[in-house]
Amino acid sequence: MLKIEFKNGDQREYPEGITLLQVAEEISTKMAKNAVVAVFNGELADLNTRVQEDGSLEIIGFEDERARSVYRHSSAHVLAQAVKRLWPDTKLAIGPSIDKGFYYDFDSSHTFTPDDFKLIEDEMNKIIDADYPIIRKELNRDDALKFFAERNEVYKVELIEELPEEAVISVYQQGEFVDLCAGPHVPSTGRLKVIKLTSLAGAYWRGSEDNKMLQRIYGTSFPQKAMLDDYLHKLEEAKKRDHRRLGRELGLFVVLEEGPGFPFFLPKGMIIRNELEKFWREEHRKAGYHEIRTPIILSRDLWEKSGHWEHYKENMYFTKIDEQDYAIKPMNCPGGMLVYKQNLHSYRELPLRTAEMGLVHRHELSGVLHGLMRVRAFTQDDAHIFMLPEQIIDEIKGVIDLVDRFYSLFGFTYHVELSTKPEKAMGSDEIWEMATKALARALEEKGLDYKVNEGDGAFYGPKIDFHLRDSLDRTWQCGTIQLDFLMPEKFDLTYIGEDGGKHRPVMLHRVIYGSIERFIGILTEHFGGAFPTWLAPVQVRILPITERQHDYGRKVLRELENEDIRVEIDDRSEKVGYKIREGQMQRIPYLLIVGDREAEQGSVAVRHRKQGDLGPRPLQEFKVMIKEEIAGKVI
């Protein structure tokens, strides 16, 4: 007999060889029915596993993230089985679970289209209805290679060949279908209930541009239809928050065919932008920065010196002036270097923090452009901090604090990554290691969790990246802090030290918003267009009920204008319900309805875009309230 301990502390004895699913059934049939996978001795295990040793057991269902991932992974296998049935010459690549579903990559002579989804889903449902047990088998390397080679599964063969010598090679079988897989899986195909294929995409084998492009089919799955409906509904809602759509609907910004990747900012979008910049300038002044502006076009020599010519050429635009080569700046740093060099600097001046709202242009591949999130011209809220080596950690920590101050103000949650030396980088490994360690130390001293992103640093230095989420949960890098020992070297930057001699400063490149454009994109989606009042392009709209109140309405308008509140009046001859609807759709924070009663009492009937009708109150009172809200940058 074996002893099994459960999560609640209970211990029970079972005969050797019992499956984990049978154990679950003995405890509760309901639990067994909802079970997806087991956690045995802390490791995920198939419910079909026969127990051979004492251990702790936890049975988890779809509500557990680990189980959800197994459920989707099994769904991917069913997708592959269906595709193999329908197009037998298809070769299988990989099929993992992902955040909200799964995908499988195929190499097939058939080109999949969305019209195939119905057919594939029907076949998947047949496989689910057949309730094939999903059986794990372990093979030795030679047998596994032979097995997949015979079936012409060249990608599987490649995967096996690259598995480490000691790796256990397992396959999972369901009906006629066998796939190389570490597992675990649900015990049988019937455990899957509702599946839906969602999209198609090309994807390079092993994620490398040099390899063949495979066809990826994305899907998702749930144990209940209602959960799928809920998911699809949320997706629809998220699409309504898409900044490209809201940008147009609210008259904020637009990207046109005439300028792919070059966004236009409309009057209302400019208000948001200018408010963000105003806040930025205030905060940076307080944090000891001084602002500069460097040219958009600078000579080729400069870019050769900085290393951009060698390392960043494919992303740059060029022009000729009087037969001389010039480049449109893709980064602000070289210009910032030249500014530093205009004077001799004493160690007493350091850290020297120079900030620049710099418009940069980068040639991005056409396929990556995405509204304001990924463009070819954007404004970085850049700064270059020149400092003594012993100031590095404190300066990095100062920037981290500033990022947090900004992001918290908008109620953003963010995650942090540390990107290390890329393939095409300048400088020695020693310098890179020193710089990377400094960034890591600053993060650790701040107690921030971070993920290491190997090889993703800038060509001149490692970086800390701050990522924000859009409405569809895609993450975008916004803030970044990059430590650079190389540019100061290349530009021969110096300061006069205490000893009277020349020394080399260290430099930090950093942005908080990242790009104003991207940040506004994220902001728009985050707030669903309902910007906090301090940012809202129109903060108040006055809605007279009839023409009789137009004079009073205009008086209210003037009074609010005198307080620098962005206010307008809707004096069209429409019913108040119509005006309210339009005001709501424009996400205007406050609609002030003025009728005879208000005109008589000098009051306004306040309607908040989220809280609805707040009732009448004296205009003075409203003024005080909204001014406080704006000054406090309340979200």
Place this chain on the structure above:
RNA sequence: GCCGAUGUGGCUCAGUGGCAGAGCAGCUGAUUCGUAAUCAGCAGGUCGCCGGUUCGAAUCCGGCCAUCGGCUCCA
């Protein structure tokens, strides 16, 4: 850049070989109304662009451009 899909009025979309349509928005007029759409009328289109097939192309074919979803790449 690569894979797939899409492109019809400002917006959302119908039209799949035979006279370019609807709703919303816009304009004009009427209406003067109390918390999410008042009524009527008018105007608005090189059907992404270029070429081909055809008596005839928004519709079929080819090329290009842009957009969308991914991949790769990055703020």
